[in-house]
Structures are given as C-alpha cells and as structure tokens.
Amino acid sequence: MDDRTYTTDAAPxxxxxxxxxxxxxxxxxxxxFLILRDITGKIQIKFEKDGMDDDLVETGLGVHRxxxxxxxxxxxxxxxxPTGVEITPDSLEVVAEADPELPLDPSGKVDADLSTRLDNRxxxxxxxxxxxxxxxxxxxxxxxxxxxxxxDATEINTPKIVATGTEGGTELFxxxxxxxxxxMNQSPQLFKQLMVGSGLERVFEIGPIFRAEEHNTPRxxxxxTSIDFESAFYDHSEAMDACETVVKAAYEGVAExxxxxxxALDLDEEFEVPEGDxxxxxxxxxxxxxxxxxxxxxxxxxxxxxxxxxxxxxxQDVGEHYFITDWPSEIKPFYIKDHDDDKQxxxxxxxxxxxxxxxxxxxxxxxxxxxxxxxxxxGLDPEQxxxxxxxxxxxxxxxxxxxxxxxxxxxxxxGLGNIREAVLFPRDRQRLSP
RNA sequence: GCCCGGGUGGUGUAGUGGCCCAUCAUACGACCCUGUCACGGUCGUGACGCGGGUUCAAAUCCCGCCUCGGGCGCCA
Numbered sequence: 001m002d003d004r005t006y007t008t009d010a011a012p013x014x015x016x017x018x019x020x021x022x023x024x025x026x027x028x029x030x031x032x033f034l035i036l037r038d039i040t041g042k043i044q045i046k047f048e049k050d051g052m053d054d055d056l057v058e059t060g061l062g063v064h065r066x067x068x069x070x071x072x073x074x075x076x077x078x079x080x081x082p083t084g085v086e087i088t089p090d091s092l093e094v095v096a097e098a099d100p101e102l103p104l105d106p107s108g109k110v111d112a113d114l115s116t117r118l119d120n121r122x123x124x125x126x127x128x129x130x131x132x133x134x135x136x137x138x139x140x141x142x143x144x145x146x147x148x149x150x151x152d153a154t155e156i157n158t159p160k161i162v163a164t165g166t167e168g169g170t171e172l173f174x175x176x177x178x179x180x181x182x183x184m185n186q187s188p189q190l191f192k193q194l195m196v197g198s199g200l201e202r203v204f205e206i207g208p209i210f211r212a213e214e215h216n217t218p219r220x221x222x223x224x225t226s227i228d229f230e231s232a233f234y235d236h237s238e239a240m241d242a243c244e245t246v247v248k249a250a251y252e253g254v255a256e257x258x259x260x261x262x263x264a265l266d267l268d269e270e271f272e273v274p275e276g277d278x279x280x281x282x283x284x285x286x287x288x289x290x291x292x293x294x295x296x297x298x299x300x301x302x303x304x305x306x307x308x309x310x311x312x313x314x315x316q317d318v319g320e321h322y323f324i325t326d327w328p329s330e331i332k333p334f335y336i337k338d339h340d341d342d343k344q345x346x347x348x349x350x351x352x353x354x355x356x357x358x359x360x361x362x363x364x365x366x367x368x369x370x371x372x373x374x375x376x377x378x379g380l381d382p383e384q385x386x387x388x389x390x391x392x393x394x395x396x397x398x399x400x401x402x403x404x405x406x407x408x409x410x411x412x413x414x415g416l417g418n419i420r421e422a423v424l425f426p427r428d429r430q431r432l433s434p
Numbered sequence: 435g436c437c438c439g440g441g442u443g444g445u446g447u448a449g450u451g452g453c454c455c456a457u458c459a460u461a462c463g464a465c466c467c468u469g470u471c472a473c474g475g476u477c478g479u480g481a482c483g484c485g486g487g488u489u490c491a492a493a494u495c496c497c498g499c500c501u502c503g504g505g506c507g508c509c510a
Contacts, residue, residue, distance in 0.1 A: 028474085029467035048468070065461085082471050100462055101444040109472060110446050110460045115502060171508095187510090213508065214435065224510060308506070350510095360510065405510030418503095419510095430501080 004070075007036065007043035012077040012085055018043060019070040019095070021126065022063055024107060032061050035082075036071060037126070044086040045071055046078075060092045066106060066123070068096040114418055121424060121434065132261035133421060136254055137410045139261075141206060143253025144227055147246045148204040153229065156203045158191035160184060160210070164384050171212035173222075184210035187403060189335065190388045192230040193364055196399040197391050202231040206406065216429050218418040219356055221407060223427035229361075230401030236337075236347035236363040239400035240323055243351055243359055244278050247321065250409060265414060274321050278351065281318075282326040290314050303328050315354030325349045334374035336362040347400070353412040361402025368392040 005016035020038030034045040047057050063069060073089035103119070104112040106126040117124040124130050145155065161177060162185045172183040188205050195203045209226040229242060251273040254262070262268040281289070287300040287310075295313035300306070306314070306324075325348075329338050332348035339345045351359035365371045371392055375382040382389055410422040420426040425434055 024471090026470050026473055027467085028470055031468040031470080033470055033473095035471080044471080046469085050468085078469090080469050080471090099444090102461075104445060105460070107460095107472080112445060113502080116445070209510075211509075215506095215508070216504075217506085217509095218504075220509070226510065305508085308508095357510065403510065408510055 006040040007038050007083075008040040010043055010075045010085060010087065012075050014075050015073065015090075016075055016087070017070055017072040018087065020068070021106075022065050022067045022069055022098075024065065025061055025063070027061055032057075033086075034060055034063075034071075036069065041083070043083060044078075044081045045073070045092075046081075046086045046088050048088075056089060056092060059094065060089065063092075063094050064098050064100045066098040066102060066126070067094055068098075069094050114420060118420060118426065118431065119434070125424075128264040132258075132264040133410070133414060133416070134424065135261045136258050136265075136414065137406075137422060139253050139258050140250045140410055140413070141406070143249045144206070144246055146253070147249035148229065151202065151231075151242055151245065153202040153204045153231065154200050156192065156195055156200070156205050157207060158185075158188045158195075158205060160208060163387075171214075173210050173212045186211050187226065188228050189403070190385070192228055192401060193335070193399065194388065194391050196230050196232040196401075197394070197396040201233075201397075204229045214429055218420075219408065219411070221419055221423060221426055221428060225406035225423075227404040227406050227409070228401065229404075230364075230399060232397040232399045234363075234400040235398070236325070236349055236361070236400050239361050239363065239402055240278075240280065240325075240349055240351070243361065243402050243404070244321075247351070247358070247404070247409065248274055251413065254413065267414060278321045278323055279318060280323040280325055280349075283324055283328065284326070286314055286324045289317055293317055303330065305331050311352065311356065315352060315356075318352075319354060321351065321353055321358075323349050323351050332362065334378045334380070335364050335371070337365045337370075349402075351402070351404075353408070355412060356408060357405075358408050358412065359402050359404045361400065363398070363400040366392065366396045366398050368396075 003017050004019050007018055007020065010016050010018060018036055018038065020036045023035040023037040023042055026033045030049055032047040032049070034047065035042050036045055045060065047060055049057055069092055071087060071089050071092045073087040075085055075087055077084065078086045102123060104116055104123050106123055108127055125134065148155070161175065161182055163182060172186055175182050175184060187209050188207065192203055192205060205228045207226060209224050211222055213220065229246070231239070231242070255271060255273050259268060262271050284302065286306065287302065287304065290296060290306070290310040290313050291299045293313040296307070296310055300310060326345050327348045329344055329346040332346040336346045336348040339347060346362060348362035350357050365374060368389065371389055372382045375385065407419050407422040410416070411419050416422055420428065
C-alpha cells in the first residue's frame with residue numbers, strides 16, 4: 001500500500017488513506033466516532049449522519065470491532081478529538097471483517113487469563129501493554145548484541161539437534177534423527193567452548209535451549225532463549241565483568257529507546273538502570289547472610305544448594321543484582337574449573353536478580369586430563385563426548401563464560417508475574433500450541 | 435517428580451446444600467441520543483469442564499477423568 005498514511009502522521013489539511021483495525025465505535029446518535037488503530041497509534045474517524053452518504057455511514061458503523069478497514073478522507077484539526085485531529089471519511093473499505101464475539105478484549109476493558117491470552121496471542125498483541133513487552137524484548141536483544149560486539153565477540157549459531165546432552169543425565173527431549181537417537185540441545189555450552197579454542201576466541205550466541213524438566217512454575221520454560229558468552233583467556237572474574245556490562249547494556253537500551261513502551265506498562269517512573277558494580281558475594285557469605293535473615297526454618301550448611309526461599313531472603317537483603325561466587329565444586333558441573341589452591345571450591349558463579357537466578361557461569365576446565373577425570377567423577381562416559389574432549393588435545397586456551405536466561409532478563413526487568421508473558425508462544429509442561 | 439488450589443454466558447467474575455429456571459461488568463443484538471474519548475440510556479440473547487455417586491434437593495458434598503494456576507525440587 002504505497003498511499004497508506006500512519007495514523008500518527010495524518011496532518012491537518014491533508015487527504016489521506018489510513019489502514020488498521022477498528023478499535024471501537026461510539027455512536028452518539030446524530031454523530032458517531034470510529035477509532036482506528038494501527039502500529040503507530042489511533043485516530044478518530046467522524047461520521048456526521050446528516051449530509052453524509054448513507055451507505056458510507058452504514059458500512060462504517062456496521063463494522064465489527066477488530067475488523068481491518070481502510071479509510072480515505074480529509075484530516076482536520078479538532079481539539080475535541082482524542083489526538084487533536086480527526087478524519088472525515090470520503091470512503092471506507094472493510095478489508096477483513098472480524099467475528100462479533102472476540103475471545104478476548106483487545107481494548108483491555110475486561111481482563112483475560114494468561115491462558116486465554118496465550119491461546120489468542122495475535123489478539124493479545126493488539127493490546128498496548130502486550131505489544132510493549134515484545135518491543136522491549138527486541139530492544140533487549142538488540143542492545144545485548146551491540147554490547148557483545150563492543151566486547152569484540154563474534155556471534156555464532158550452534159546445533160540444536162545433538163547426539164548427547166551437556167551434562168549427560170539431565171532431562172532432554174529425545175527425537176529420532178534418520179533412525180538414530182538424538183536430542184534437542186539443552187545448552188550451547190560445549191559448542192561455544194569449542195569455539196574459544198578456534199580462531200574466533202570470543203563468541204556469543206542467542207538461541208533456543210530445550211529442557212524436558214516437568215516443572216510447573218512461573219519462571220521456567222521448556223523452550224527458552226539463552227544468551228551465551230564465552231571467551232578465551234578470560235578468568236571467571238573477567239567473565240563476570242562482561243556479564244555485568246551486557247546486562248546493564250540491556251537496561252540502558254530499554255531506558256533510551258523504549259520510553260513509550262515503559263509508559264504503556266506504567267513503568268516509566270520506576271524503571272532504573274542498575275548503577276555501580278554488582279556486589280560479589282562468595283557462596284559462604286551467601287549462606288551466612290541467608291542464615292542471618294532467620295527466614296529459613298533450617299540453617300544452611302556448606303555444601304547445600306540454595307533453596308528458593310533462601311534465594312528470596314538473600315535477594316531481599318541485597319536489594320539489587322548480585323553475584324554468588326566460589327561455589328562448592330561438588331554442586332557445579334564437571335566443565336567448571338576448580339580453584340587451583342582449593343579443589344573444594346569452584347570458579348563457578350551465578351548472577352542473581354533479587355527475585356531469581358539469571359546467569360550461571362564460570363571459568364572452564366581447559367586441561368584435557370582434568371576434564372576427562374571430571375566426566376568420570378560425575379559418572380559420565382567420556383567417550384560419548386569425544387567430539388568435545390578431543391579438541392582439548394589440540395591447544396585449548398584457558399577460558400570462561402556464562403549463560404543468561406533471555407526471558408528471565410525481560411521478566412525481571414519489567415516485573416512480569418509469569419515468564420510466559422515474555423515469550424510469544426511459550427512451551428511449557430502442558431502447552432505445545434499455538 | 436511431589437504437594438496445594440481452581441474450572442460458572444464470548445471474556446472477566448458473584449454465588450460453598452433449598453433463598454439460583456444463577457449476580458455483576460464487558461462483549462453481542464435491537465432501539466434512543468450531534469462531541470464521544472471506559473460515551474450515556476432502555477430492552478434483549480447468552481454459562482455452572484466431563485462422567486459417575488450421595489441427598490427429598492447439587493453450581494455447591496464425594497469419587498474418577500480432563501483442564502488451568504501456584505508451591506517445592508531442579509534450573510536460565
């Protein structure tokens with residue numbers, strides 16, 4: 001449509017053709033208004049019944065909400081119109097009629113359950129607030145890519161269909177690959193590590209990960225977007241620096257480029273870019289602080305994983321993004337390197353939002369012998385991972401990296417109550433369609 | 435995987451044994467209304483997830499199934 005004018009661009013004095021959805025019709029009797037909505041906003045179409053073509057009035061006011069129409073007419077300045085301008089139509093064409101009864105109300109007068117919204121995502125995304133979430137999500141991904149580029153990292157894409165999992169025994173989706181057993185990849189972990197040993201040295205990947213865990217929570221998905229980073233000649237501390245930079249860049253991008261969207265979500269007042277360095281607590285300090293809050297019935301002891309309740313108590317105590325470092329080796333995966341001076345302590349770290357874990361990372365074990373030993377200690381058969389370990393024989397530099405949950409980043413940034421809100425078509429325990 | 439709580443017109447809800455041939459809002463249909471901006475007004479259409487049971491009587495209690503949400507574990 002060459003001659004289409006966006007509603008926000010319709011200037012007084014012009015004759016324009018606008019195209020979009022019928023948001024609402026208000027018929028006051030002798031005068032009626034049709035509110036037309038497009039990507040840029042809304043505009044009012046005025047029908048004064050006296051002196052207007054009867055067919056035009058009948059068509060314009062007979063159309064159902066959410067139908068697609070094009071309207072050609074004169075734009076006039078009108079202080080009484082919501083946007084200060086309105087169109088007096090010469091012609092109106094119903095391009096696609098909508099059913100009179102809609103499965104949810106895009107004008108937002110009546111709430112819909114998340115489940116109803118997800119079943120009707122297209123209609124749901126006609127709402128300002130829902131649309132804003134995904135525009136912000138896009139900005140987060142854009143900013144993150146730019147931040148990675150500033151770090152001189154190369155974007156890569158690794159296989160999602162794999163022969164073995166990352167950590168061996170965890171829950172994977174099995175598939176059949178030309179008669180062979182295969183799985184959906186749960187993480188690009190091993191592949192991105194191989195790339196730091198390649199000529200690329202520093203890489204990142206933004207892509208789907210698949211986990212077959214049958215959890216049922218507002219913060220888990222079975223298909224999620226992982227933002228992964230890995231660099232040669234980085235230690236865990238430098239990896240944390242990069243992590244902080246990238247997460248802050250996401251917030252900065254949204255603050256700079258998504259004011260309108262934040263307003264739509266009623267967050268423009270409270271949205272804050274994290275300032276200063278994220279505190280770095282050791283695991284030991286973390287459990288001590290959790291114990292000191294007195295929120296837990298039982299005191300944590302060294303070696304315990306942090307229970308959800310403990311994460312919440314600590315998050316509230318810290319009150320901002322923070323890292324937990326120096327985890328016990330035994331509760332971190334085999335590919336995480338231990339501290340050289342203390343085999344009980346790993347270089348693994350998590351980056352936390354006050355409400356949940358966002359990032360998991362660490363310095364990697366780059367020494368072939370230690371790596372193979374690690375596989376065996378975790379009860380995994382190193383031979384199954386030959387494609388991975390072999391590379392470590394041919395000059396694998398020390399390296400570190402992390403994985404960030406893309407949806408969790410958006411969710412915590414916007415204070416969404418459910419991670420499914422941050423995915424167009426979420427895949428969870430019971431949802432496989434749409 | 436374990437545990438808990440829900441499912442009532444298109445949508446969101448009220449109703450916890452008889453007061454319910456089921457409340458309200460919105461949507462939808464008809465009519466009235468010349469400045470609405472959640473327009474207003476009058477009237478109307480439309481629902482108890484499925485199956486079985488208890489009871490004189492079930493939306494309401496019990497059982498099974500389906501389905502949705504949440505807590506934990508685990509994780510991003």
